[in-house]
Each structure stands twice: as structure tokens, then as C-alpha cells.
Amino acid sequence: MDIAVRPVDTVNMVEHPRAARRYHHGNLRVALIDTAVDQARAGGAEAVVLRDAARRTGVSHNAAYRHFADRDDLLAEVSARGMAELERRMRDRLDELPGAGQGEPTARLRAVGREYVHFALAEPGLFATAFACARPEEGAAGEGAYGVLSGVLDELVATGVLPAERRPGADVTCWAGVHGFAVLCLQGPLRDLPEQQREEQLDGLLDRLARGL
């Protein structure tokens, strides 16, 4: 129930005392997003179905329209959840490593890249939905999963591993590499690759990306 991924919606959440059924749900918006996230996990964006989500949440269809303009609006929330979860896993992975600037600096870059792909493979539906949303979300610098990657590249510059003049564009290349690899594994020609070979290919990709920086 208490999912780790959860943006601002939790604010103003009214925890009602009576757990029994009541006319006013009290927290329907968040509950619907939770259900929709489950749908997306199970079958990607196209599995997010308003009527079914309402049914599962124990509420009538149309109740959702008090909280979301339309299906795309709900989908956008699911997308945000997916993005947030991706970012969280990348940050968590980095936190497990020795602090920034010590140990092998490129190890942190490899770690975020690997975690990115692993998340996509572990949660294919949520990953796809995170990017399937057409809403132009705010891609502020330093924010989101993109920001995590950028931060690690900045560390590489700070520690002298990456020449500063090579920094511009490096984020796009790394991001494109791991994202493309993930997509190819999910729905492209690398779909049926056994796990071991996939890891080997991923290692090769990370090698080449690092070498090309």
C-alpha cells in the first residue's frame, strides 16, 4: 500500500478514522494513482484504464474525473511516479558506493548507467510509461534522473578524469546509450537475449561510453 514512489500528492492527504466504506473516499486521487501504477507495472501505458482503475479502487467510474481531467492526465501522474522511482534507484545505488571523488571515479558513472538499465528491465511497464507520457514535464537542470547522471559527470570533471572541454554533450551521449540499450532489450532486437549475454553487452556498452567521453 505505502509505495515508496510518491510525489507531492501525499500532501493534504486526509487519513480518515473509519476504515469502512464511506461515500467520500478521502484520499481517492492518490489511491487511483497507486492503482494506475500497478496497471502500468503489469502492462505498460496501454494497460492504464480509467474504468478498471476505479473498479479496483472500489469506486464508480467517473469518480476519477473529479481528480483528473482525462486519462492522459492520470497517465502523466503515473509517468511522474516512474521517473521518480528511476531517480530514486539511481541515487540509492550511488549512495551505496564510496563517496564522490574517491575510489575509481568512473565506477560511479558505470553504476548509474547499469542501474538505469536494470530498472528498465525490472520494471518494463513502469519504465515505458514514464517515457510514454506526452506531457512536456519540466526538465529543470539537476532534477530527475537526468540530473543524477549530470551530477556524476560533473564529478568526473571535478576530479580531473574528464577534461572540462569534453563535458558539454557528454550527458546526452551517456543518457542516449543506456536508454537505447534498455529500449532495445525491452522491445528491440535484444529482446530475447539471455541475462548473462545481456550483462556482457551492457559491460561493453559502458566501456565504450566511458572510453568515448
Added chain:
Amino acid sequence: MDIAVRPVDTVNMVEHPRAARRYHHGNLRVALIDTAVDQARAGGAEAVVLRDAARRTGVSHNAAYRHFADRDDLLAEVSARGMAELERRMRDRLDELPGAGQGEPTARLRAVGREYVHFALAEPGLFATAFACARPEEGAAGEGAYGVLSGVLDELVATGVLPAERRPGADVTCWAGVHGFAVLCLQGPLRDLPEQQREEQLDGLLDRLARGL
């Protein structure tokens, strides 16, 4: 009408003399795929709608079921068309360049990569549909767009530009890089990048990919 992209379906195409309406269409399968490709071009996979395709083709709904098991089956044909078109454009682009092994060898690699991205940006709906299909199509070596890329990398080995021991995995890295870049431009954080900056980023990506090989 006579679209360049067209797989084996054209075989056994019966060109009837009377252009007027007739009970039996004579070439419905291909006509439906043509219409579905238009739909995909305009709005991606989710815009491929059986009833609407039949309507546009001047035939009743349900007629399609004589030629396709279900919607996914039609979608798979559209996907094949998209893949074939992508491959065709990449091959055409290579043919415009000096022959294999002469001139700058890496120029051919850059050319296919650039053409890959340009196709995705020029035909976003078709590109997305090409990869959105869940059907495990035969990814035989040397076939399809993947094969074009592989061929160019083989040329690099043959001309001594790329050490043979570095060849394994190089195709996956390059493919992932350009595919990821295309996807990020279509629906990711690079969506609203103006064309000039996009080309600069693409140049940077190709630089780094080549350097990392």
C-alpha cells in the same frame, strides 16, 4: 499510392481491370496495410484503428478479419513496413557515399547513424510503430537495419580502422546510442531542442561513439 516500402505482400496482387466498386476488392490486404501505415505515420501505433482503416479503404469493418487475425497482426505488418523503410533509407544513404573502404571509413558509420536519427525525426509515428510491435520478428544476422549497421562495422574491421577484437559488441553500442538519441528527441527530455542544437548533440554523440569503439 505506390509506396516504396512494401514487403512480400505485393506478390499475388491481382490487378482487376474495372476500377469501379466491386464486391471483392482484389487487393484488400495490401490496401489495408497502406492505410494503416498512413494512420501510424499520422499518430503512431495507437492511431492504427481497424474500423477506421476499413472505412478509409472503402470497405466494411470486419473485412479486415479475412486478412489479419486481429489488430496486432495488422500492426505487425505496419511495423515491418517501418523497419523496411528505415533499412532502405540507411542503404540509400550509404549508396550516395564513396564505396566501402575508400574515403574516410568512419564517415560511413556516421552517415548511417545520422540517417537513423533523421528517419526517426522525419517519421516519428512510423518509427515508433516499427518498434512498438510485440511480435518476435526474425532478427537474422545481416538482415534489416541492424544488418546495415553491422555491415559498416565489418567494413571498419576490414579496412583496419577497428581492431578485430573490438568488433564484438560494437554494433550493440552504436545501435543503442543512435536509437536512444532518437527516442530521447521524440519523447524524452530532448523533445523541444531546436534543430541546430539537436544536430550539434548528434554530432557529439557520433564523435563519442566512434572514439569509444
Added chain:
DNA sequence: TGTCCATGTTGCCGGCGTCCACATGGGCAG
């Protein structure tokens, strides 16, 4: 205590994918 409006409900519409029974007529056997 009484009212109001945010929230949830029922009912409806058109559209879609898909199944079914039926209609048509081109091609082949005789």
C-alpha cells in the same frame, strides 16, 4: 443547527475490437 459545494453515483452516448451468421460472385469441374 442548517446550508453549500466538493466529491461520488447512475445513466447515457459514440467508438472500438471482435464474434457470428449471411451474402456475393470469381474460378473451376463437369
Added chain:
DNA sequence: CTGCCCATGTGGACGCCGGCAACATGGACA
């Protein structure tokens, strides 16, 4: 040339979906 057959196309029906509109409920606040 004639008549039958089955591949192909038609019309209708069902259940599901997204999305309106009108109505019901009851918590919050005066």
C-alpha cells in the same frame, strides 16, 4: 457453357472503454 463452392466481403450484436450530464451525499463551516 453451366452450375456449384468457398474465399471474400457485409450487417448486426456484444462488451468494453473514454467522456459528458444530471443527480445524491455528507463534511466543513457559518
